[in-house]
Amino acid sequence: MDMVLRLAGVSHRFGAVEVLRDVDLDLPAGTVTALVGPDGAGKTTLLRVAAGVLTPAAGRVERPGDAGIGYLAGASSVYPDLTVWENLTFFGRLYGMNGRALAAEAGRLLAWAGLEAFRHRPARHLSGGMRQKLALACALIHRPAVALLDEPTTGVDPVARRELWALLDQLAAGGMAVLVATPYMDEAGRCRRVALLHRGRLLAAGSPEELRARVPCRVLLLQAEGRRQELLRLARELPGVQDARPAGEGVRVALPVGAPDPTLPPGVRAVPAEVELEDVYVWLAGELAGKEPAGKEEARA
Ligand SMILES: Nc1ncnc2c1ncn2[C@@H]1O[C@H](COP(=O)(O)OP(=O)(O)O)[C@@H](O)[C@H]1O
Ligand SMILES: [Mg+2]
Structure with a gap:
């Protein structure tokens, strides 16, 4: 599998707080990788570094094929007063797209996200799930090779959550490298690949089966x-x-x-x-702490 983005030895701190420490992570094409960890683990910071919006204190972000990046920040990043269509075309123009090419791509994403019927609706009148789908579509308007998605399913109803995950699977099936942050272990367990983040350190990355076999x-x-x-x-x-x-x-x-x-x-x-993924997480966090059961409280992910 082609690797399209790699974090190599990435560390970062905000003031005295170490937020990422020596993180190595590859993102292969055609794969959804779930980045799992509780609030404060450093998921958002890792995504921001990967997206190039934050320069890490140490380490590198490598993009061998100069892969384009789609970044979906946590809170819904669409404009509430713009309609669905206006949001899509606005983001397209930010990426220098216009004319027929933009209309074609916006139309394709609209259909893909199941939002055709809501084309003229202001984003503020969409349900949370639909707004997230629109935000996802906007982040993909320039056909990036990598999608970095910060908790796209948080605060979304269960049906829309399943739909969003199905959309992510489709992206991977089309060859995209997808990294999706989530605090939910159960969601992570359905991904081909899982990266466990604990207090800024990557505990392990691999398929759920590999991780379960590891402890x-x-x-x-x-x-x-x-x-x-x-x-x-x-x-x-x-x-x-x-x-x-x-x-x-x-x-x-x-x-x-x-x-x-x-x-x-x-x-x-x-x-x-x-053995469940959460058991793996708690076990590895405990090993890292080098003593008894670390993170009984923290591993509520
Ligand atoms: N801009 C910032 N300034 C100072 N501290 C920050 C900033 N962003 C994040 N942090 C801290 O870094 C840690 C990791 O945060 P974050 O990357 O948002 O984790 P997560 O997304 O997993 O909840 C937290 O302790 C958070 O308070
Ligand atoms: Mg976050």
């Missing part, structure tokens, strides 16, 4: 009728438990692969569960 942990789901709070406390004190967090009516605990099953009090049962 030497196994997960048990503890259950005890109607005693979840108590269960959580108990779980955190069990020997060998690296992380414990609520899940449905039970509590998930992660243990090192070779560790024996913990001895449980009467009424509590343990069922083996699949």
